[in-house]
Structures are given as C-alpha cells and as structure tokens.
Amino acid sequence: MAKFSHISVLIAMIVFALQPANVNAGPIAYAVCQTACNVGWVSCYASAGLVAGTVTGGLGAPFAAIACNVAQGVCMAACVGLLTAPTP
Incomplete structure (x- = not known):
C-alpha cells in the first residue's frame, strides 16, 4: 500500500511539473470578453429604446429585445x- 501512495505522489508531481506557466490570464481574458458582450447588450437595448434589465421574456417581449438577447448569447458562447x- 505504501508503494501505491509513492507512485501516486510521483505522478502528481510530474503532472504539476508539466503544467504550462503561461495560462494564468485565461480567466481574465474570459471576463473581459464577457464584459464586452454585456456592454454590447446594453447598447443594443438602448438603440432599440429599451432599458436593459426591465424587459421580461414571453410573448409580449419586443422583437428587438429578443434579437439583443440572442446576440448576447452568441457573444458569450464565443x-x-x-x-x-493560454495567454502570455
């Protein structure tokens, strides 16, 4: 049993040693991208004469609001x- 734990520790050390060091900014780039998507969504609502966050979904939602929501979803997925x- 002790042999198994030494092997698992060795494998864990190898895995951590082989991790690239330049991926630390990935979450930051993701957050910046989502912020840009949200700014575009608010601008889309404003150009349609709507206030972001006040339109509920359903049959009564304006077409422009639905189009803005779809565009935001596509942007967030991207x-x-x-x-x-990896981001240097």
Missing part, C-alpha cells in the same frame, strides 16, 4: 474558448 486559452 468567449468560452478564452477561458482555457
């Missing part, structure tokens, strides 16, 4: 790749 991308 940001996911930045979360794991």
Whole structure:
C-alpha cells in the first residue's frame, strides 16, 4: 500500500511539473470578453429604446429585445474558448 501512495505522489508531481506557466490570464481574458458582450447588450437595448434589465421574456417581449438577447448569447458562447486559452 505504501508503494501505491509513492507512485501516486510521483505522478502528481510530474503532472504539476508539466503544467504550462503561461495560462494564468485565461480567466481574465474570459471576463473581459464577457464584459464586452454585456456592454454590447446594453447598447443594443438602448438603440432599440429599451432599458436593459426591465424587459421580461414571453410573448409580449419586443422583437428587438429578443434579437439583443440572442446576440448576447452568441457573444458569450464565443468567449468560452478564452477561458482555457493560454495567454502570455
């Protein structure tokens, strides 16, 4: 049993030693991308004469609000790749 724990510790040390050191800014790039998406969403609502956060979904929602929400969803989905991308 002691042999197994030494092997698992050795494997863990090797895994941590092989981790790239330049991926620390991935979450920061992801947050910046999502912030840009949210700024675009608020601008889209404002250009349609709406106030962001006050329109509820459903049949009574204006088409412009639905289009802005879809665009924001596409933008946020595009940001996911930045979360794991190495950023120097």
